[in-house]
Amino acid sequence: xxxxxxxxxxxxxxxxxxxxxxxxxxxxxxxxxxxxxxxxxxxxxxxxxxxxxxxxxxxxxxxxxxxxxxxxxxxxxxxxxxxxxxxxxxxxxxxxxxxxxxxxxxxxxxxxxxxxxxxxxxxxxxxxxxxxxxxxxxxxxxxxxxxxxxxxxxxxxxxxxxxxxxxxxxxxxxxxxxxxxxxxxxxxxxxxxxxxxxxxxxxxxxxxxxxxxxxxxxxxxxxxxxxxxxxxxxxxxxxxxxxxxxxxxxxxxxxxxxxxxxxxxxxxxxxxxxxxxxxxxxxxxxxxxxxxxxxx
Amino acid sequence: xxxxxxxxxxxxxxxxxxxxxxxxxxxxxxxxxxxxxxxxxxxxxxxxxxxxxxxxxxxxxxxxxxxxxxxxxxxxxxxxxxxxxxxxxxxxxxxxxxxxxxxxxxxxxxxxxxxxxxxxxxxxxxxxxxxxxxxxxxxxxxxxxxxxxxxxxxxxxxxxxxxxxxxxxxxxxxxxxxxxxxxxxxxxxxxxxxxxxxxxxxxxxxxxxxxxxxxxxxxxxxxxxxxxxxxxxxxxxxxxxxxxxxxxxxxxxxxxxxxxxxxxxxxxxxxxxxxxxxxxxxxxxxxxxxxxxxxxxxxxxxx
Numbered sequence: 001x002x003x004x005x006x007x008x009x010x011x012x013x014x015x016x017x018x019x020x021x022x023x024x025x026x027x028x029x030x031x032x033x034x035x036x037x038x039x040x041x042x043x044x045x046x047x048x049x050x051x052x053x054x055x056x057x058x059x060x061x062x063x064x065x066x067x068x069x070x071x072x073x074x075x076x077x078x079x080x081x082x083x084x085x086x087x088x089x090x091x092x093x094x095x096x097x098x099x100x101x102x103x104x105x106x107x108x109x110x111x112x113x114x115x116x117x118x119x120x121x122x123x124x125x126x127x128x129x130x131x132x133x134x135x136x137x138x139x140x141x142x143x144x145x146x147x148x149x150x151x152x153x154x155x156x157x158x159x160x161x162x163x164x165x166x167x168x169x170x171x172x173x174x175x176x177x178x179x180x181x182x183x184x185x186x187x188x189x190x191x192x193x194x195x196x197x198x199x200x201x202x203x204x205x206x207x208x209x210x211x212x213x214x215x216x217x218x219x220x221x222x223x224x225x226x227x228x229x230x231x232x233x234x235x236x237x238x239x240x241x242x243x244x245x246x247x248x249x250x251x252x253x254x255x256x257x258x259x260x261x262x263x264x265x266x267x268x269x270x271x272x273x274x275x276x277x278x279x280x281x282x283x284x285x286x287x288x289x290x291x292x293x294x295x296x
Numbered sequence: 297x298x299x300x301x302x303x304x305x306x307x308x309x310x311x312x313x314x315x316x317x318x319x320x321x322x323x324x325x326x327x328x329x330x331x332x333x334x335x336x337x338x339x340x341x342x343x344x345x346x347x348x349x350x351x352x353x354x355x356x357x358x359x360x361x362x363x364x365x366x367x368x369x370x371x372x373x374x375x376x377x378x379x380x381x382x383x384x385x386x387x388x389x390x391x392x393x394x395x396x397x398x399x400x401x402x403x404x405x406x407x408x409x410x411x412x413x414x415x416x417x418x419x420x421x422x423x424x425x426x427x428x429x430x431x432x433x434x435x436x437x438x439x440x441x442x443x444x445x446x447x448x449x450x451x452x453x454x455x456x457x458x459x460x461x462x463x464x465x466x467x468x469x470x471x472x473x474x475x476x477x478x479x480x481x482x483x484x485x486x487x488x489x490x491x492x493x494x495x496x497x498x499x500x501x502x503x504x505x506x507x508x509x510x511x512x513x514x515x516x517x518x519x520x521x522x523x524x525x526x527x528x529x530x531x532x533x534x535x536x537x538x539x540x541x542x543x544x545x546x547x548x549x550x551x552x553x554x555x556x557x558x559x560x561x562x563x564x565x566x567x568x569x570x571x572x573x574x575x576x577x578x579x580x581x582x583x584x585x586x587x588x589x590x591x592x593x594x595x596x597x598x599x
Contacts, residue, residue, distance in 0.1 A: 037415065085589060089596035098415040099362055100596040107588030110537075114581040223537075224430075227423055269430040276423045279416060280408040 008139050009256055015142060017252025018149030019207070019214055021245045023225060024232035025155065026203030028244040032233045033163065034176050034196050037098055039105040040081075041204050041229060042222035043112035048074050048208030049217045050120050056127055067209055071202040078201025081108060082194045090193060109222060117219035126216040148210050152245060155203075159241040172196055176239075224268055231275035317465070324461055328454060340457050340525060342566045343464040344518045345542065349558035350471045351514035352543035354507050357552030358480055360487030361413070361504075365421030366515055367539030368428045369398050373516025374523040374534040375432065378445045381524065387455060391520045398516030399509055406505035413490075422540075429535035444530030453525070460521050467514050472555045474510070483507055484553070541584045548591055 027041045048070055055066045085108060089100045163169035174182040175192050183189055211217060228251070236247030255267040328336040348366065355363045373394035380390035405424065412420055432439045439445065450456060474480045482503045485493040494500050519539075523529045543558075546565045551557035572583060 085593075089593045093596040097596070099418070100592040102362075102415050102418060103592030103595060104589050107585040107590075107592065110541075110581040110585030110588070114579065114585070118579075224426055227419075227426065230419070265430075265434050269427060269434055272423050272427045272430065276420055276427065279420045279423070280411055 004138055009260055010253060011139055011141060013253030013256030014249055015145035015149055015252070016256055017249030018145055018152050019210060019248075020228070020232060020252045021152045021156070021248025022148060022207040022210060023204075024229040024236075024244045024248050025152070025159065025241065026200040026207065027226070027229040028233045028236070028241055029159065029203065030197055030200035031230070032236070032238040032240065032244065033172060034193065035097075035238075036086075036193060036197065037101045037105065038197070038200060039102060039223070039226055040109040040112060041105075041200070042224070042226035043109040043116070044074060044078065044201050044204040045208035045211065045225060046217055046219055046222045047112055047116050048205035049212035050116055050219075052209045053127055053212055054120075067206075070209055071206040074205030075198040075202030078204075079194055079198035081201070082197040086197070087190050087194065091190065109226070113219055113222050116222075120219070124216045124218045127213045144210075144213055148214070151210075152248075156242045156245045163241055168192075168195070224272070227275060228268075228271045231271055231278065234275065234278055317468075321461065321465055325458065328457055333453075336453065336457055337525075338570065340460050340521075342563065343460045344522055345546065345566045346559055346562040347460075347464045347467045347514050347518045348539070348543040349546035349562040350467045350555070351511045351518075353471065353547045353552055353558045354474065354483075354511040356544060356547050357554075357558065358474070358483040358487070359504060359507050360483075360553070362415070362418040362544075363421050363511075364418050364540050364544070365424045366511070366543050367535055367537065367541075368421070368425045369402065369512040369515040370519035370522070370539045371425075371428055371432065371529075371531075371535035372397055372401055373519030374529045375439060375445070375519075376516070377520030378447060378523045378529045381447050382445060387459070387524055390524070391459070391517055394516045394520035395513050398512045402509040402512035403505060406508040409508070410501055410504045425535060425537070425540055429531045432531035432535055439531070440529075442531060444528055444534075446528040447524070449527050450524055456521055456525050460518075463514065463517055463521065468555060468559065470510075471558075475553075475555060479503065479506065487553075538580060538584065541588070545584060545587045545591065549587075 023042075023045065027038060030036050030038050030041070051073075052066055052070050055070065056063055059066070085104050086101065089104060090097055093100055163173060171182070171187050171192050174185070175187055175189060179189065208217075232244055232247040232251055235250070236243040251271065255270060258270060259267050324339065327339060348370065352363065352366045355361055355366075373391075376394040376397040377387075377390040380393045381387070385393070409417065409420060409424075432444075433442050436442070482493070482498050485496070485498060486500050486503060490500055519534065523534070542565065543562075546561035547558040549557075549561035549565065569580065569583070572579065
């Protein structure tokens with residue numbers, strides 16, 4: 001392989017990493033910072049993708065509006081899901097909320113997946129790309145992915161600033177670091193968690209919008225995507241919203257480099273295999289945060 | 297989660313139970329001749345569900361680990377059996393192959409898996425299931441890829457049915473014996489307090505790996521029988537999530553850790569499924585989803 005092909009692969013990998021980072025950032029917020037494992041993340045993403053495609057089909061000029069409305073809609077949807085499914089369990093769990101969260105969100109993931117599959121009659125979704133491919137010297141950079149990467153840089157920075165410097169961000173950090181102390185200080189576990197979950201869902205929806213312009217989406221990729229995002233969050237370390245960007249870029253690059261000789265089918269197997277190896281090697285690495293009320 | 301250990305071993309209590317079990321078995325053997333194909337197929341699937349639920353219980357109920365990978369061994373058994381059958385082997389040999397594939401697989405996988413506990417363990421087993429499904433798709437020159445393998449139609453449905461009945465019966469007896477055995481007690485001890493169990497001298501790693509093997513082999517056999525009955529294997533079905541979720545829900549519905557709990561759960565859930573399918577087809581995953589949510593909410597209640 002000559003040098004310029006290698007660079008092309010590297011660039012393609014980084015651009016792929018941009019969308020992976022976007023898929024992961026919602027989960028990084030929800031699980032990495034707060035400790036709430038949301039296995040329905042991918043299912044929300046897929047549903048958002050199909051919804052956006054439907055809107056786009058009905059109303060081609062309204063794409064920009066769709067980009068804003070769909071994430072907000074899904075944020076509200078996520079908040080409702082939290083309020084009715086997770087909140088009471090969260091308040092009641094006297095120890096680790098991890099397993100109940102896992103079960104409830106897994107159940108939700110299935111319901112959403114089957115719902116998506118049934119409503120849209122088991123078809124796939126895909127939207128033609130909006131941006132042309134840019135050519136820089138001898139390398140080709142798909143405009144769509146470049147846009148996503150740029151957007152991700154902005155979003156990661158914005159989220160990290162929000163987390164570090166705003167009051168609501170501080171509340172979230174306080175809650176994740178020391179739940180008992182935070183609740184004693186008057187920070188509402190239910191409200192902060194609900195808002196965080198809603199934000200995470202909104203981010204998942206946004207990732208879904210862009211994902212559908214880059215790839216063909218089937219209703220069944222929800223759970224594998226969630227695991228992929230989980231892997232990115234795991235290797236990037238919890239508690240940060242900028243490091244998952246790097247993690248996503250790394251995974252995207254790795255996948256693209258390996259897809260060249262081995263074929264794209266192996267990229268899914270690769271991600272899951274890496275996640276498993278990582279889990280077994282560093283079992284504690286995945287779950288540093290414990291989300292509970294602190295009461296017993 | 298408390299387990300209950302069956303200590304009834306006195307002949308007076310065992311004898312009527314055994315007799316009724318034998319009568320029931322004899323009755324079930326004769327069902328196909330009287331009630332025809334639909335009854336046979338229905339009973340076949342119920343029997344497999346019972347086997348899956350009880351074998352799941354060894355890890356999910358007695359040991360108490362939330363375990364999402366049961367479908368992996370079902371799929372392995374299905375593929376192993378299908379491949380053997382494609383090469384012209386008789387069914388019994390094919391099933392034996394399935395067991396011989398599952399046993400070392402479980403032994404090997406147990407080594408890294410049981411370094412994990414709790415939610416991480418559940419996630420890892422889920423990942424394994426998805427990996428199995430993906431690999432079945434990828435290794436297409438061997439497994440037939442996404443289209444899978446197809447077999448000639450089942451030459452003797454009665455044989456498949458009898459084998460499944462035998463398997464289920466053996467599983468019930470085995471589970472019941474396991475509950476009261478030393479191994480069963482060790483599993484219960486690990487569930488109660490793993491650290492304490494180890495300090496008493498239980499080699500928890502070995503016990504857990506053994507439990508995984510005892511859970512995997514019946515699942516593989518069930519998978520093999522299923523493959524023979526429907527005469528094809530495809531990745532989305534053999535390694536499907538429902539093969540992991542159904543036993544989980546059946547086991548945890550009533551009283552995990554007992555023999556009657558998963559048994560009753562399997563009967564109830566298969567009946568519910570059958571009823572739902574005749575009225576609202578293809579909502580199986582959603583049904584499981586709803587049940588999972590309830591299960592999760594319930595788990596949050598217990599300290």
